[in-house]
Amino acid sequence: MSTSTIHYNDQQRIAVLTLDNPPVNGIGNTVRQGLYAGIERAMGDPGIDAVLLIGAGRQFCGGADIRQFNTAAATEKPLTRDVLSLIARSTKPVVAAIHGVALGGGLELALGCHYRVASADAKLGLPEVNLGLIPGGGGTQRLPRLIGVDAALDIILSGTAIKAPRALELGLVNAVIEGELLAGAQAFTRRVVAEGSALPLVAQRALEPAGINFDERRNAVPTRARNATAQRAAVDAVQASTQLTLEGGLTRERALFDELVAGPESKALRHLFFAEREAPKLSELPANTAPLAVRKVAVLGAGTMGGGIAMAFANAGIPVVLFEREQAAIDRGLDLVRRNYGVTVAKGKLSEAAMAARMALIEPALDYAALADVDLVIEAVFEDMAVKKEVFSHLDAHCKLGAILATNTSRLSIDEIALSTSRPQDVIGLHFFSPANVMRLLEVVRGERTSPAVIAACMKMAQDIGKIPVLVRVCEGFVGNRMLTGYWREAGFMLEEGASPQQVDRAMTGFGMAMGPLAMADLAGMDINWATRKRLAPSRPAHLRYSKVADRICEAGRYGQKTSAGYYRYEPGSRAPIPDPLVDAIIESCAVEAGIVRHPVRDEDVAERCVLALVNEGVRILDEGVAQRASDIDVVYVHGYGFPAARGGPMFWAETLGLAQTLERIRVLQATHGSHWTPAPGLVERVAQGRQRFDARVEP
Template sequence: MPPITHTSELSSTVHYETRGDVAVIRLTNPPVNGLGDTLRTGLAAGIAAAATDDAVRAVTLVGEGKGFCGGADLRQFGTPAATAQPTVSEVLQQIRDLAKPVVAAIHGFALGGGYELALVCSHRIAHRDATIGLPEVDVGLLPGAGGTQRLPRLIGTDAALELIQNGTTVPAPRAAELGMIDACVDDDVLDAALAYLDDTGVAGAQPRLDDLPPPAAGDADFAAARRRVRPSTRNGVAQLAAIDCVEAATQLPIEEGLPLERASFLRLLESTEAKALRHTFFAEKQAAKVLDIDRSVQPRPVERIAVIGAGTMGTGIAMAFANSGLAVDLIEQDRAALERGIELVQRNYEATAAKRRLDAVQVEQRLALITPSLDLDVVAQADLVVEAVFEDMAVKKDVFAKLDAIAKPGAVLASNTSRLDIDELARSVSRPRDVIGLHFFSPAHVMKLLEVVRGESTADDVIATSMAVARLINKVPVLSKVCEGFIGNRMLTPYRREADFLLEEGMTPERVDRALETFGLAMGPFRMSDLAGLDIGWAARKRLAPTRDTSLRYSRVADVLCEAGRFGQKTGAGYYRYAEDSRKPVADPVVEQIIRQCAEEDGVERREITDAEIVDRCMLALVNEGARILGDGVAQRASDIDVVYIDGYGFPAYRGGPMYYAETLGLAEVLRRIQTFEAAHGAYWAPAPLLEQRVAEGKESFD
């Protein structure tokens, strides 16, 4: 590498140096080198310096720290810094107009605006471990700095549309195959970039993308791409806008395509959907931070995991660990059950491979990480033990008693329970500080959410370990204290209560489901119950029956269905009926008859109900209970509750979660509607004290 002949700081986040006849502009805005105001200022100054220095024949852009550039600084959106001069577009225009070759030397990542910065350069090289792409649709936006116009010109319209519409990021070797970068290297990217520039003819080796004509549409089917965007699609508005812009790239010169793209970006930026998705983005990052544990607390080392139980949940949990390269012992007490579990794991991996998300080698590697066993003593090797047996306290206590005797000192003992009392379970062993709840969501190898349930005795380093492990296996962890149902299922209870009451008051399962799915839920409550199994909720209701307030209204519809053996898809009938080997729900007159009979016997008057009331009753029941949870200190922050419902229960991300949704309605308006329901339906609708407090204080948010 040539020695440094000149160095200067162009801004607080950009460093400039010359190495021989190459100017090196280094982005120093960790952790992601976001394109904030100071970075834009420094980058513009660096390009200007290179342009006027006759001794400089070429420029290399390189990032400091973990990556090249992660794109726009989302923290500055909505602030004066976001629109301060120079803008991103102005800086990119400056690079485009530079009459010298510019190489983007990418390590770590080049995402969103970071890759758009690379696209405007004349050349792009990347370390083989880098990740590259335009994921803006994930936060409700589209590439707004030339991505939709330049990428089709670089790699072809069909491939560009696929990447942009889906927000797909790819590893550098794949990016090289697609033509997104010019070279993939194993060496230091700055060394590689300088060597690349020494290659004769590089300066004129290829035309700038902006000089190319509109690309042919080729195999890109824009109509089909639009059809794939369903009403419930998390980022559907952004996807449709991105499709429009990519199509425009095939029709317009870049001088017209860039302003069209920018206008679409700015429209999305101020949309309610994009604001909600940005809220979700930051909420998921915040959720992993534990407010009352000192940062000096270190996680315990976790190298080997044991999972107890090879049913649907246990196998999914084992796969979640194996997918991240962790060795897992999958333990069962019955050979037939263990064999069924391993067969299920194999079928799941084969299904993933059939979708070309894994190759045969990767399938074998992951299967090899899961060791089936009938010997509970192998738990002695584990740093983390996850119990995933039947949801019954006596059964779980029996397992934990055995774990207490076998597990090594310091091993984390976790229960995959959705409702049971972690404190009671912890009191049954000699090491309550090591006990924690890890509530995975089914299918555990797919669902992002992990509720981490801290008991009253759980050690701080056990909490830190659980949060770290969750991130290691690509889960979004949310911390909860112990209560009935924790965060998610505690809120689900009033939500389902109102859905059940609506049936008795005049609705059908399909009408309630349709209204809530139109609102944006991935699945209505009755379709969801049929999928999960009605027997699960029935068991919980029977367990809680002795403490239920009999003076309050209670819907018997679900109980009657269960008494008739209608447990959902698993029995071919629940709230709907199902043809053999079919998951398509069909309205069942028998269910409507049961609903009418229960309503008549309980004296419930049936009436016509609007879709708006269905949505309000169910959504505001969630919100009111969420406010109670927050007021009780069960959840750390309102945004954690939003994460639980978006990542675990199919709440539409483009509405930001139930608590954010309430804030968009206005807390005063939410309180007014809840008070109206209280007057009509009684004590269930008593407003949460925290909601009343926030409104009295004139606050617009729960936190």
């Protein structure tokens, strides 16, 4: 009765059904078929006393096979509901033995069994809301009946897993198995058979909803949460468990699930789920490339960025040398790190002992000799090519052969920096995002001569410290900042055309961006981009429209929050942007100089122009080979620039709009606003070919 994904073994009157569907033993159509057939066989075999479900490999089951969502296989009979109905009819105990994880559909399968046991290190949870969904296999109906409505809502709405000991406290599992799981689970099952007690089913438990305020739980969902729709639907489904029979509740849950799985939010979040896992994969490196080991790191520069990078490594248990030229700078840097950790301790998310251990991993240094034994050094000094070249010449002289020499530059040429060393093959860009100890994105910038082993090492290192690495090639601004140029350009143009700074920012936060482009510029520091614009001015085509608004604001000494004035003004000690008539006057003056008659601008036009500018440049980046995949660009913008996850990233947004429609709208903007809006050739080609996606990929 074994199938390709379910193995049936008779082990001394216990039918052991092993889920074997790598990589996570996902419940797809063949798994459901194998489970149903195996349980049915065991029920009809007088030589079998009980059924034990267990997972092959490192885990019980990671959930439904999301590769099959929105496909015919997802609705192929039997459904999970059918499998659990079969278990409910069984006169023989069915036990789930959980190791590794039981997540989503995996936990729902276990909830339908009579008993659940788990290894001490197992984790259990219902993470569907992270994909814009709700549990669709009975989780919202059975879990409340088993552990209570409040505890069930906490687990479902958080989307995070709990450990086996906590699951035992809640009554989610019947026992925690110490030692070998299969043997322990078999012993548990034999005791159950020997006792001959009535088989307990979660579905038969009474549900006590007294004191539960479902409206309050719905209203507590943050409006701007990436999965707000799914969280509110989860509350609806759990509420149904208190109002309907189990069968009625299951029907209600499934209807809500089907609505979400077909909706744009879940499709976007599932796209990102795959994109985040695809990003670390290297499509062009030799298959046998072995990454260099990174056991000790150095960071040059103890400012906000350097300190944050040092924390990222210390958090992962990797020793790090924090280098500065002056003691005062080191003292300030360590004090900032200490205060950052202190905030986490004050919130109860880190113990004093853990903070002390992490601080102990950060070794201050004032002499380049301290870098002699590090495997990786990351320069995080002032964004100036001459400064960086000088630093890299010192690193070349003092670091051991084979050490990886990395720069945290956000847009300067890695290849030019590498020329200041005798080992360009060891030079790479590691563009962290601020705050570096929090932000998950890391742009890994390969130079023309960067070795495959260095690239592989940095991609692995990024994952080791909890980052999502995206491999990119050298160009002005790499992926994120190169695209940001057009985004800010259009924001500036629309200021001249009639929008106010607050309208531009309101339109973009209304679209879902974490911050508006002008508030973001103030936060980042307008002087940084001003320096870039001045550096690039000689190469800017004279015939192209250029807004002087940002330059004029900088010329007035307004660099953003750091000077308490930029596009907005700021009260001392406050980050709240306040509209400023002085900026309005600058905008009006620039419009007059440019011969522009200002007029009302619609919020939807602001949002569309800004996002289409991202998309058009993103296509060029993709087709130039700067990024490996369009989905990598989405990862960069969601995790580095606050693009709404519920829209999947700018490239996925364009695919959702339709590539042909995207091209049509860009051509309208080209006709109205000129050469800046010349469509990317790759977009034109894909539309001509009838393509629906930028990447050739298959996913839900």
